[in-house]
Amino acid sequence: MREARFLLNPYLIPVFFACVAGGALIFKLPEGVTAGIVAAFFAVATAANPLNGLAFIFLSTPFFLGESGWPWFWLLEVFIWGVLLSAAVHWALKRERLQLPLKYFAAFLLLTSAASVPIDGKEFYYELWATGIKEQFLIWLAAHPMPIIYYLRVLTNLATSLGIFALMAHYASKTGFPYLRRLFTAYAALAGVICVIAILMAYDVIPRDPAQWRYLSLSLVGRYERSITGFSYALHFFNQYLLLALPIAVGLVWMNRQRPVAVGASALTVILISFCVIQGGLRTAAMAFFMAVIVVIFILLRNALGVRYRSAFFTGAVGLLIIAALVGVILASGLASERFEKELLGKFNWKLIKYSYLYINDPLYFMRHAGIMEPRFFLWHTAVLMFVSAPLLGAGLGRFTGLFMDYYASDWYSWEDIGFAARESAHSIYFETLANQGIFGFILFFAFIATVLLAGFRRFRLLSAPDERICVSALLFTALMWLFLGLTHHVPLCRAIDSFFWITLGILAGLSVDSFRECRFGVKSKTILAGALAMAFGWQVWMVMERPIGPKFAAGFYDWEQQPDGTAGRWMGRRGVLMTDVVDGKVTLWFDCPLPGLDKNPQTVLAEINGATGEIQITSPGVKQMEIPASPGASKALVKISAGYVINPKAQGFSPDNRTLGVILRAKP
Known part of the structure; x- marks a missing residue:
């Protein structure tokens, strides 16, 4: 072979x-x-x-x-x-x-995602002008969700995910269960070792001093407050990994049932994963874990109905119920339960629920009336508003974070409490997909996944070998766990978890290749689908062209910083673009340039508004004013700024600052 x-x-x-x-x-x-x-x-x-x-x-x-x-x-x-x-x-x-399953479905999904162009797409030209191709590539590589280039990052992520899905489906259909069993065993064994190391770090048996552990990505590992985080920067990523590893580990307990040492090691892995999930503090993971225990118990009880002797059935049922009760007690005493009680359940009351319809018009309803500092409430509220504004193809693939401030429909209750959400995802793959890709993208994305799951379920029913049935059921449980986690987390935010899911889905598709009901599009179906997508895309392009440049748009600038004189300023590199106010028919800007070597290399700053230009030279540190004429009657103007002299302090050897610095745009004095 x-x-x-x-x-x-x-x-x-x-x-x-x-x-x-x-x-x-x-x-x-x-x-x-x-x-x-x-x-x-x-x-x-x-x-x-x-x-x-x-x-x-x-x-x-x-x-x-x-x-x-x-x-x-x-x-x-x-x-x-x-x-x-x-x-x-x-x-x-x-x-x-390669034998590609669902190739037409995948192609149409990718095409639809590409058609979800950002409604603020006009601003990308200015971002590219201000930063250049190299900088945009680095932003793409970092996958920061604020810039418009994130649209291309999400699109390439989807394309490569579909690619590894297709490859894994091809190989899984050829190699079969023996190879997959070895792969799952290696995965579960590694997860068990990771859990042991995570527990030792969480309880300070292994030192967590960053000076000793700053290696590759392992500088912030072990514990966050009281939560076990393993090799992860955040507790939710580690808990997601554990929860997705759990069905595979449980399946191996059954598949190794005739090998005492192997079944003992598999059971120990399940215990370690379960302990880390319980002590991980992730509420969604704890809920999914308990629900999984209940489902497994239900399945075992259902199978026990075939037992001939009632006493055996009764003993098994009582034993399983005791296990369920113990798991519930353990979870109730875990960190996730404490978070539920402290952050949510302890603050709910009948009056709050009775008037919860007010949440429709006030995303901060639960915060104002009960002090519930749960960002998902106003993130989801904003996602719905974004979807309503562009229901067919959404506000743009990957644009929820970048456009959040444009759609957020309330005041800031407290910036310290919820202001961070302006740079967050929607904390739900469902709301995020709906906001970004509209009804077209939402239906196609989840229909694709559902098609694979249904094929896997049909394959499960046709299989007779117990080990093969367990393998397929573990894959189904893993995929369902991913979808459940997606209720309250934007799971694709972690590329590793996302890739794991698509490989798992590919394995399931490969094992179920004979159970697929291939989506074969005839000429009529293709014409209808292409026509509908073309009309939706035309409307998307119209929205892009009609949407004005944002009133707070800026590109090529770093974040605002407090300057030595106490005022605010933001560094610019070689180029920058800014939407700013027009007062009395002109734009007034203030610049400073505290760079070394100005006596030999005077800083020349040029600014342009619709052909009108302004220019100043800076030969010493200090605020300099520039005025540029703007269109009569305009309240806003887009200014393109360039600096002639730029340096990289780290490259020059006098500072650890690795930014490209040219001039500081100062706030109005």
Whole structure:
């Protein structure tokens, strides 16, 4: 079988991780050297067989639990694109012939997502002018959700996710259950080891001093307040990983039932994962965990109905109910339960519920009347307003965070309490997708996932081998867990968790390839779908053209900072664009340039408004004023600014500041 050529045993990948970690600690290897070793191993294994790369990404999930802009997380992008490149080369050399499930469905989903262009798309031209292609690429790589380039990041994430989904489906259909069992065993074993290390760090058995642990992405690990966080910057990422690993670990307990040592190790892994979930403090994860326990008990009780002797059934039922009660008691004493009581349940009352309809017009209703500082209430409220404004294709793929302030429909109760939400996601994959992609994107995205799940369920019913049924059911549970977590978390925010989900979905699709009811679009169906999408896209383009540049739009500037004289100012690099006020037919700006070397390199600042220009030269630090004529009667004007002299303080060796600095735009004196 060609798919088995140069195929690594999945057990070797965790062994490699352990060897690299041990070698890095013993020999104190620099981060770059360690990253190079990992990348080299991945490159060789993936070049030999793309399935090795998919297994590597699948198993490396716990080491990339964070947002894409965090240190060294760009390696995951290298891995994902590397797998796709290797598969393309193998296909070109005719070593592989890919069988793509749901290819028409996937293509239409990707096309619809691309059609969800940002309604503030006109501003991208000015962002590109101000920052340049290199800077936009770095912003794309960091995946910061505020800039418009995030649209392209989300689109490429979806395209590559569909790519690894298709690849995994192809290989899973060829390699079958034996390989997958080894892959799942390696994954569960690694999860168990991660839990042990996380527990030891959380209880200070292993020191968590950043001076000792600042390695790759592991500078903030172990514990957040009282929550176990493992190798993660935030408790919710670690809890999501654990919850998605749990069905696989539970399935292995059954699959290893005839091997006492293996079943003991699998059961211990389940216990470790469960403990870390309970002590992780994530409310959604705790709810999902308890619901999963109830579902498993229900399934076991249903199977027990076939037992011939009532006494055996009664004993089993009582035992299972006792387990459920114990789990409930443990969860009730855990951190998640404390958060529920402190942040939500303890503040609800009948009057609050009775008048909850007021929330429709006031996103801060629960905060004003009960002091519930739960950002999801006003994030979801804003997402609905965004959807209503652009119901077909949404406000733009990935644009919820960037456009949040434009749609937020209330005052700021307290910036310290909720102001951070202006840079947050919608904290729900459902609300985020609805706001960003409208009804078209929402239906297609979740219909695609539902189609795979239904095929998996049909495959489960057709299987007769117990181990294969358990494997498919574990995959189904994992996918459903991901969807449940998405109720209160924007799960794709973590690229590793997102990739894990699409690989899992691909495995399920590959095992269920004979159970698919392929979406075959006839000429009439294609015409109708294409026509509907074309009309929706035309309306989206019309909204883009009609929408004016935002009144607070700015590009090419860093955040506001307090200057030595107590006033506010923001640094600009070589170029900047600003929407500002027009007073008495002119725009007045104030600049400062406290850079060294102005005596030899005077700073020249140019500004332009619709062809009208202004220019000043700065030869010494101090605020300088510039006036530029604007259109008569205008209240706002878009100003394009450029600076002739820029430096990078870190490159010059006199400061750790790694920004490109040209001139400071000062607030009005």
